[in-house]
Amino acid sequence: xxxxxxxxxxxxxxxxxxxxxxxxxxxxxxxxxxxxxxxxxxxxxxxxxxxxxxxxxxxxxxxxxxxxxxxxxxxxxxxxxxxxxxxxxxxxxxxxxxxxxxxxxxxxxxxxxxxxxxxxxxxxxxxxxxxxxxxxxxxxxxxxxxxxxxxxxxxxxxxxxxxxxxxxxxxxxxxxxxxxxxxxxxxxxxxxxxxxxxxxxxxxxxxxxxxxxxxxxxxxxxxxxxxxxxxx
Numbered sequence: 001x002x003x004x005x006x007x008x009x010x011x012x013x014x015x016x017x018x019x020x021x022x023x024x025x026x027x028x029x030x031x032x033x034x035x036x037x038x039x040x041x042x043x044x045x046x047x048x049x050x051x052x053x054x055x056x057x058x059x060x061x062x063x064x065x066x067x068x069x070x071x072x073x074x075x076x077x078x079x080x081x082x083x084x085x086x087x088x089x090x091x092x093x094x095x096x097x098x099x100x101x102x103x104x105x106x107x108x109x110x111x112x113x114x115x116x117x118x119x120x121x122x123x124x125x126x127x128x129x130x131x132x133x134x135x136x137x138x139x140x141x142x143x144x145x146x147x148x149x150x151x152x153x154x155x156x157x158x159x160x161x162x163x164x165x166x167x168x169x170x171x172x173x174x175x176x177x178x179x180x181x182x183x184x185x186x187x188x189x190x191x192x193x194x195x196x197x198x199x200x201x202x203x204x205x206x207x208x209x210x211x212x213x214x215x216x217x218x219x220x221x222x223x224x225x226x227x228x229x230x231x232x
Contacts, residue, residue, distance in 0.1 A: 008219045009080040011218045012083075013073065013076045016210045019207065021068060025069070031195050033058060034057060035126050036126050039127030045187070045189050079113070083215050098220045103209055106211050106213060106215075107209060108151045116173075117143040117147075120174045127187050136178065139178045142173060147170060
């Protein structure tokens with residue numbers, strides 16, 4: 001059982017993390033590099049001469065981008081450990097776990113870790129106004145936990161009381177509100193911030209769907225292998 005858990009999580013996390021890292025390098029990193037040009041003052045907008053929306057950006061950096069890929073793979077391996085553990089609990093409750101059902105697990109992971117906190121605390125580019133980082137981290141972790149519990153209750157709750165608690169848990173962090181800056185400042189154009197948020201959500205959804213599908217596939221495969229070994 002332990003080897004099934006570890007192998008499923010490692011393979012699923014590494015595969016999904018590698019793809020997520022590549023997608024981030026292609027779609028997200030150029031937006032970040034563009035925002036950094038405004039943060040550093042190299043580019044200026046509002047009141048200055050018009051500037052190109054397509055500046056020349058740094059190319060591929062083996063050290064920086066390679067470390068980014070490794071970090072993303074480690075991050076999604078951590079996510080996979082959580083997901084596979086929950087899959088094991090769900091299987092004990094009679095749930096069917098495979099690559100197809102894993103897609104739903106991936107969507108749920110995206111909602112819990114990305115969409116739920118991002119609904120009020122949107123992804124931010126460098127150079128924008130933001131509240132204290134510690135307060136934002138506390139709010140983010142609380143929102144992820146409450147969203148995760150709510151989704152579990154929606155999936156495995158058996159009565160309206162459980163679903164009602166789930167609805168309250170989903171809404172509570174947003175009714176309380178995320179920490180906000182006292183004033184809005186920042187040199188980065190709003191168009192760049194909007195594009196970054198959209199691409200962060202898009203890449204996050206793709207990565208989580210892949211993670212769920214991979215986790216379901218490897219969990220089922222390792223289970224079948226263990227059964228075959230036991231019956232041999």
